[in-house]
Amino acid sequence: DIQMTQSPASLSASVGDRVTITCRTSQSIGRYLNWYQQKPGKAPNLLIYAASSLQSGVPSRFSGSGSGTDFTLTISSLQPEDFATYYCQQSYSTPRTFGQGTKVEIQ
Amino acid sequence: QVQLQESGPGLVKPSETLSLTCTVSGASISSYFWSWVRQPPGKGLEWIGYIYDSGSTNYNPSLKSRVTISVDTSNNQFSLKLSSVTAADTAVYYCAKTASMGPFDYWGQGTLVTVSS
Numbered sequence: 726d727i728q729m730t731q732s733p734a735s736l737s738a739s740v741g742d743r744v745t746i747t748c749r750t751s752q753s754i755g756r757y758l759n760w761y762q763q764k765p766g767k768a769p770n771l772l773i774y775a776a777s778s779l780q781s782g783v784p785s786r787f788s789g790s791g792s793g794t795d796f797t798l799t800i801s802s803l804q805p806e807d808f809a810t811y812y813c814q815q816s817y818s819t820p821r822t823f824g825q826g827t828k829v830e831i832q
Numbered sequence: 833q834v835q836l837q838e839s840g841p842g843l844v845k846p847s848e849t850l851s852l853t854c855t856v857s858g859a860s861i862s863s864y865f866w867s868w869v870r871q872p873p874g875k876g877l878e879w880i881g882y883i884y885d886s887g888s889t890n891y892n893p894s895l896k897s898r899v900t901i902s903v904d905t906s907n908n909q910f911s912l913k914l915s916s917v918t919a920a921d922t923a924v925y926y927c928a929k930t931a932s933m934g935p936f937d938y939w940g941q942g943t944l945v946t947v948s949s
Contacts, residue, residue, distance in 0.1 A: 726893075759935035768926055768939035769877065780937070812877060816933050820892040821867075821879040 727751050727815050731824035737832040744800040746827045748813035753793045757817035760789055760798045763826075764809045772811075773798065803829070834858040836927050836940035844921075844947050850914040854927030854940055861908045862886050865930045868901060868912045870923040871942075878923075882930065883910055917947045 728751035738744050748758065756776035761769035771780045773789035776796060786801040800807055808831055813824040840852035854866070868880040881891035883901045891899045900913040914921060924944050928936035 757933060761936075768942050769936070770939075771935050771937050774935040774937070780935075814877075814935065816930070816935060819890050820894070823877040823879070825876050 726820055727754065727818060727822050729813055729815060729822050729824040731811075731813055731827050733827060734825065735828040735830060737830050738803050739832045740803055740805055742803045742832075744803050744807075744829060746798045746811055746813075746829075748791075748796045748798070748824050750794045750796075750815055754815045754817035756792050757815055758789075758791065758796045759814045759816060760787075761812045761814065762807075762809045763812065769812060800829075834929060834938040836929065836938060838925060838927050838940045838943040840943060840945070842944060842946060844917055844945060845949050846918055846947055847916055850912070850917050850921060850925075850945055850947075852912045852925055852927075852943065852945070854910050854912075856908045856910070856929070859929065859938075861903055861905055861910060865932055866901075866903070866910045867928045867930055867936060869926045869928055869936065869939075870921075871926070872920075872923045880912065880914075880925075884932070919947050921945070922947045 730749045758776045760773040763769040777789045788799045790797050810826045810828045835857045837855045844850045865882045865884040867882040883889050898915045903910045924942040926942045927940045929938040930936045
């Protein structure tokens with residue numbers, strides 16, 4: 726199985742801050758890396774696919790980068806509705822695996 | 833607009849079989865890959881498996897001996913059966929649509945299944 730390691734596990738930030746979350750995989754996965762946002766009691770919502778492609782309808786303040794084993798999700802200017810938990814997920818091989826999540830909290 | 837809706841019992845006894853159905857609208861069940869993902873309360877996401885090509889399957893090895901995913905093309909539905917459940921199987925179960933090497937781009941709202949006597 727491909728292991729996914731996200732960091733940090735949680736962070737506190739203020740509205741308007743630039744936020745960066747990293748995801749490292751245990752083996753190279755090319756660009757088969759996706760990012761999701763999950764709010765309490767809701768299903769995950771796809772933000773970024775193929776490492777850097779913005780899903781339709783997702784605000785442009787979200788961006789993704791990376792390839793191989795190291796990936797980054799960036800929120801350029803944090804908004805109140807962005808406080809949530811974020812997960813990375815690889816679609817390179819089965820079993821599909823997720824990172825453990827990064828909780829973004831209000832400072 | 834693709835929509836998915838899970839249905840099934842919210843309470844299952846230990847050692848019994850958990851059964852859920854996902855009804856899909858806005859897309860043909862004969863296209864794409866269709867997955868089940870679960871999330872224990874307060875924890876992260878675990879992929880259970882998927883079905884594609886109207887019957888081919890791929891399961892997470894950690895659950896493979898207990899999982900069956902099937903499809904009902906006439907009703908545009910797919911289903912999950914998880915046998916010999918224990919309290920560790922208590923989770924919110926989601927169904928999701930995916931491309932072959934792509935992301936889970938559409939999700940159901942999730943259904944909580946509790947394993948308890």
